[in-house]
Each structure stands twice: as structure tokens, then as C-alpha cells.
Amino acid sequence: MKLALIGYGKVARAFARLLEKKRASYPFRIVGAHTLRHGTAIDPKGLAADPVFGPPVASVEEFLDRTRAEVALELTTLNPESGEPAISHIRAAFARGQHVITSNKGPVAFAYAELRDEAARAGVMFRHEAAVMDGTPVFNLVRNNLPGVEIKGFAGALNSTSKVVVQSMLKGRSFEEGVEDARALGVAEADASFDTEGWDSAAKAAALANVLMDARLTPHAVDRRGIGRLTPERLALLKASGKTVVLVSRARRTPAGVKLRVRAEVLPADDLLAAMYGTSNLLILDTDLMGEIGVFTLQPGLKQTAYGLFSDLVDIARG
Ligand SMILES: NC(=O)c1ccc[n+]([C@@H]2O[C@H](COP(=O)([O-])OP(=O)(O)OC[C@H]3O[C@@H](n4cnc5c(N)ncnc54)[C@H](OP(=O)(O)O)[C@@H]3O)[C@@H](O)[C@H]2O)c1
Missing domain, CATH: 3.40.50.720 (NAD(P)-binding Rossmann-like Domain)
Structure with a gap:
């Protein structure tokens, strides 16, 4: 060919x-x-x-x-x-x-x-x-291996830069130093606010929802808030109570259509969505026939x- x-x-x-x-x-x-x-x-x-x-x-x-x-x-x-x-x-x-x-x-x-x-x-x-x-197979997984399944929603930790920034801040580094760490790893966009303000996560949410849920939405329709207001002090407080912050892309089907949201969510530190580090990414699909099923890749490049x-x-x- x-x-x-x-x-x-x-x-x-x-x-x-x-x-x-x-x-x-x-x-x-x-x-x-x-x-x-x-x-x-x-x-x-x-x-x-x-x-x-x-x-x-x-x-x-x-x-x-x-x-x-x-x-x-x-x-x-x-x-x-x-x-x-x-x-x-x-x-x-x-x-x-x-x-x-x-x-x-x-x-x-x-x-x-x-x-x-x-x-x-x-x-x-x-x-x-x-x-x-x-x-990581996600579109092909659903097309080839989940016949007849309806995707009701999803939750994903899909942005590398935000993970690196949060992990750096948990070690006491500043937000800006966290962005530098992401740059050093080669994962940050030239304009890192594209990642930290949730635009990358919004584009990924729209792409997933359009294919898997026929959402017919664009990234502009995503209710979006990034990690830009996080501080090392706030993260240290959350860590002391067994919590952390993850930039999560979510979709759910509602009677009024598919709703998409990107948020810096406070989650228990042992939540599955908080388990990813660096470029590792994770997506959990909520389905009608298979319950929740997920995929992840460790440090893809x-x-x-x-x-x-x-x-x-x-x-x-x-x-
Ligand atoms: N890098 C990753 O890890 C990764 C992972 C998943 C998805 N992606 C996506 O995959 C795509 C490619 O990524 P990349 O990292 O290979 O980007 P890249 O290294 O910046 O390469 C982009 C290529 O596209 C060419 N180009 C840009 N605008 C063009 C136009 N209007 N007409 C013809 N050619 C054009 C550039 O031409 P010049 O060489 O002349 O500049 C360059 O060859 C992007 O959409 C990216 O978001 C990347």
C-alpha cells in the first residue's frame, strides 16, 4: 500500500x-x-x-x-x-x-x-x-471489542504537563518550576497554559466524546477550569489529609445531550485517576453492558x- x-x-x-x-x-x-x-x-x-x-x-x-x-x-x-x-x-x-x-x-x-x-x-x-x-487502543477497542455497548460517559487523566506540575508542587517546587520540569521532560506545549488551563484536556474530551458518544461538540463547549490557581501550600494541606489534585476530563450523557467538563479535581491520593505519573495516561469508560472498563499506558512516547x-x-x- x-x-x-x-x-x-x-x-x-x-x-x-x-x-x-x-x-x-x-x-x-x-x-x-x-x-x-x-x-x-x-x-x-x-x-x-x-x-x-x-x-x-x-x-x-x-x-x-x-x-x-x-x-x-x-x-x-x-x-x-x-x-x-x-x-x-x-x-x-x-x-x-x-x-x-x-x-x-x-x-x-x-x-x-x-x-x-x-x-x-x-x-x-x-x-x-x-x-x-x-x-493506546481506545477507539479501536470500542469499535472492535465492545460491540453493542453504549458509552454513557468517561473519566480520564489525559494531560501530562498538569501531572508533572502537580507532582513537582507536591515536592515543594513552585508552579513555574513545575512547568519547567514538564518542559525538561519534553511534554509541555510551547505555551504551557494550553495544558495547565485545560485546553489540551478539553480537546481530548471533545475528540473522545465525538467518536464514542456522537456528541458533535467542539472544545469550546467544554466546561473547563485548569490547575492555574493551585499552590504548593494548598497541595501540602491536601496531601496531609490523604488527598491530591488531578486534571480530569469527564463526559456524561444527559437528557439534554452530552456534557463535557475539565476540572482540577480533589481526589483521594489512592484514586485510580491519581495513579498516573509523567506522560502516563488513563481513561475509564462507563458503559451500559460492561460497567466501567479502562485503559492506561505507562510513560508512552x-x-x-x-x-x-x-x-x-x-x-x-x-x-
Ligand atoms: N509528538 C507527540 O508525542 C504526539 C503524540 C500524539 C499526537 N501528536 C500530534 O501529531 C501531530 C504531529 O505531531 P509532531 O510532534 O510530529 O509535530 P511536529 O514535529 O511539529 O511536526 C509537524 C509537521 O507538520 C508540518 N506542517 C505543519 N503545518 C503544515 C501545513 N499547513 N501543511 C503541511 N505541513 C505542515 C510541519 O512542517 P515543517 O517541518 O516544515 O515545520 C512538520 O513537518 C500533531 O497534531 C500532534 O498534536 C503528537
Whole structure:
């Protein structure tokens, strides 16, 4: 199967390395990579993992026309305000009869229902396992392993930076030092308030709810409050009474539709949601037929995100 990659940054490179490793059993071939500033590389025989980029083609549409791949991977930077231009990139691939896989949560958080329906009309698949939990099976888990189950809600500890900041403050460091610790670990966004004020958690909540609960909401609809007002002193008091704070994304189905909330919640220190540290993430699904069922990954990184893309690709190849 021929693949066209829109965006060739950290995730794309990790994905290319994974394909290299699995080449003997899975003959997928990256035939094109297109970036914003580094140019475009196209080779129908397959690109090297570290391709040489030439001048950029004029548009993503032209890139997709020239690569003639069966699958387009949308791996560009997240736009947390609107999900664009990634949404348009995905539509351009659908219009050319190409399946799409993305690790970008923007399109799933802002336009999932439309994209799902457009993919169905075009007779192609739209997959996004790596977009929310770094490749941990959640969308594929529900689709493939929980047939007939209704998701009534969920609770997740999904943001790495906020966990690192709280854990640093529990050791007596200041909020700002906690943010520095998250930066040193490479998990904080350039603007760390995107994490600490709950925007990342809100985007993840919207993406999960749109896919698993057909919520048709955007991150702007999330009732959101981050950890920005927490202090080491307040955390020390909570710790003394066996409690801690976790930035939690929650969804629940109500008669008025799906409600989404992100809050710095005070929880018992031994609560399951408080068990995650660093980049580890956890999601508990509340279901009608299986009660509460959850997934977690310990300290995921680029390897796991690359696997999320690969698992979608194998799923598509199997038809
Ligand atoms: N890094 C992670 O651990 C991780 C985990 C899960 C999900 N994600 C998501 O996966 C996506 C990629 O992440 P990353 O870490 O690989 O990002 P990255 O290293 O910043 O790479 C982004 C790539 O997208 C390209 N790009 C940006 N805007 C573009 C446009 N309009 N047209 C064409 N190319 C464009 C950039 O081009 P230039 O090279 O020219 O700048 C770059 O090659 C993001 O949406 C991110 O949120 C990342």
C-alpha cells in the first residue's frame, strides 16, 4: 500500500522508523512527504526514512494528486482554535478516494461527525487512534471489542504537563518550576497554559466524546477550569489529609445531550485517576453492558504514537 504523509515531524519520523522495522511482514511504502517549510519529497519507489526534500509543491491537493497514494496520513501541527487546515487536508484526501489516518486531534475534536460521514460517502476509512492517548487502543477497542455497548460517559487523566506540575508542587517546587520540569521532560506545549488551563484536556474530551458518544461538540463547549490557581501550600494541606489534585476530563450523557467538563479535581491520593505519573495516561469508560472498563499506558512516547498510526494502517489494509 502506498502512503502520502502530510507533515513530516517527530511523529512521522517515528512512524517511518516503525515501518522500516516491520517491512518484511508489512510492505507499506511511503511515496511522499509534504511539509510547511521543509519542502516536499516524492518517490513512487518509496522514500528513505530520512528523505531529501525538494521545493514544496503548490498545495496539499497537488501533493495528493502527484503521490497517488491509497492512504493519506495527516500529521501536521494541532490548531487548537479550529482544527484547520488539517480538516481541509483530510477532505482533500477523501475527495481523491484516499483513506485517512491522523494523529492530529484537531479534526476529531472540531469536525468528527462531518468527516466520518464524508468518508462513508467516499467509500474510504477515517482512523485516528493516535490522536488522544498516544496509540493506546481506545477507539479501536470500542469499535472492535465492545460491540453493542453504549458509552454513557468517561473519566480520564489525559494531560501530562498538569501531572508533572502537580507532582513537582507536591515536592515543594513552585508552579513555574513545575512547568519547567514538564518542559525538561519534553511534554509541555510551547505555551504551557494550553495544558495547565485545560485546553489540551478539553480537546481530548471533545475528540473522545465525538467518536464514542456522537456528541458533535467542539472544545469550546467544554466546561473547563485548569490547575492555574493551585499552590504548593494548598497541595501540602491536601496531601496531609490523604488527598491530591488531578486534571480530569469527564463526559456524561444527559437528557439534554452530552456534557463535557475539565476540572482540577480533589481526589483521594489512592484514586485510580491519581495513579498516573509523567506522560502516563488513563481513561475509564462507563458503559451500559460492561460497567466501567479502562485503559492506561505507562510513560508512552513517540513509539506508541507511531504504533497507533500503524494499528490503523493494518486495520485499513485488512479492509
Ligand atoms: N509528538 C507527540 O508525542 C504526539 C503524540 C500524539 C499526537 N501528536 C500530534 O501529531 C501531530 C504531529 O505531531 P509532531 O510532534 O510530529 O509535530 P511536529 O514535529 O511539529 O511536526 C509537524 C509537521 O507538520 C508540518 N506542517 C505543519 N503545518 C503544515 C501545513 N499547513 N501543511 C503541511 N505541513 C505542515 C510541519 O512542517 P515543517 O517541518 O516544515 O515545520 C512538520 O513537518 C500533531 O497534531 C500532534 O498534536 C503528537
